[in-house]
Amino acid sequence: MIAKDEIAKPSTPERAVLDSLELTRLPRHVAVIMDGNGRWAKARHLPRVEGHRAGIASVRATVETAARLGLEGLTLYAFSTENWKRPRLEVLTLMTLLKEYLKRELQNLLDHDIRFRVVGRIDGLDATVVAALKEAMARTEQCGGMVFNVALNYSGRAEIADAARELAAEVVAGTLRLDEIDEERISGRLYTAGLPDPDLLIRTSGEMRVSNFLLWQIAYSEIYVTPVLWPEFRCRHFLEALAEFQRRERRYGGIVEPERVTAPSRQAPREARPHPTAVTR
Ligand code: FPP
Secondary structure, three states: OOOHHHHOOOOOHHHHHHHHOOOOOOOOEEEEEOOOHHHHHHHOOOOHHHHHHHHHHHHHHHHHHHHHOOOOEEEEEEEEHHHHHOOHHHHHHHHHHHHHHHHHHHHHHHHOOOEEEEEOOHHHOOHHHHHHHHHHHHHOOOOOOOEEEEEEEEOHHHHHHHHHHHHHHHHHHOOOOHHHOOHHHHHHOOOOOOOOOOOEEEEOOOOOOOOOOOOOOOOOOEEEEOOOOHHHOOHHHHHHHHHHHHHOOOOOOOOOOOOOOOOOOOOOOHHHOOOOOOOOO
């Protein structure tokens, strides 16, 4: 049962959006490309890192809203493999913010029964960051609510390459036949294995790119781009994205049927779905 008052207070603009949603037809998994931190800071004559700092409040609001709505998964793109090219101080600040976030929010994640996971090449991160991430994953491992993935040192192409390498190794070892490699097996080797593919991909700050994010998984995702810069993104904006999602017709390459359009077989009906067991590497 969704406690609407905990998501949005009565008679507020966000409550009006919430009331317009069909709560039985929410996306199961939402992915977000958080963008616009630098521009937000620049517009205020602040250093870029202040945009990232301000973005933490948006992370908190989005995670809480998604969990309270009962979504199965939320994946936030926090640091790509390409982001290492940024100035050292910016990279360092992002990693520090992440550690501070985990320290401050861990209890909140536990209170909301949220399971924290990382998608990406975690071992390429600084040892203190890895330790904080591993602790958060271990402490929330038994949580049965929403899976909250943070994409870190992440690249969609690298993820597919990692999956291909693992499957190839099994073929070489003789534990997998070549003709057994299919889409399901590849999905099962991705960092997001166990979670359904995102139904909705949100990108803030108006950029029309997917930026190497979840390339395999977003094959049929609805894409929603908002001009709102990430540090200003709040519950209302997230709800507006969900409302837009509900206005879209999802056809999965087919035609619109009179009945509700359902996803391909891997996506079981919302009511019947088992609890995901996300695999992280
Ligand atoms: C994109 O803005 C944002 C990022 C690369 C980092 C996002 C990270 C956070 C909000 C903080 C840590 C996250 C968690 C999950 C605690 P940009 O710098 O590319 O903005 P610009 O395009 O305006 O320059």
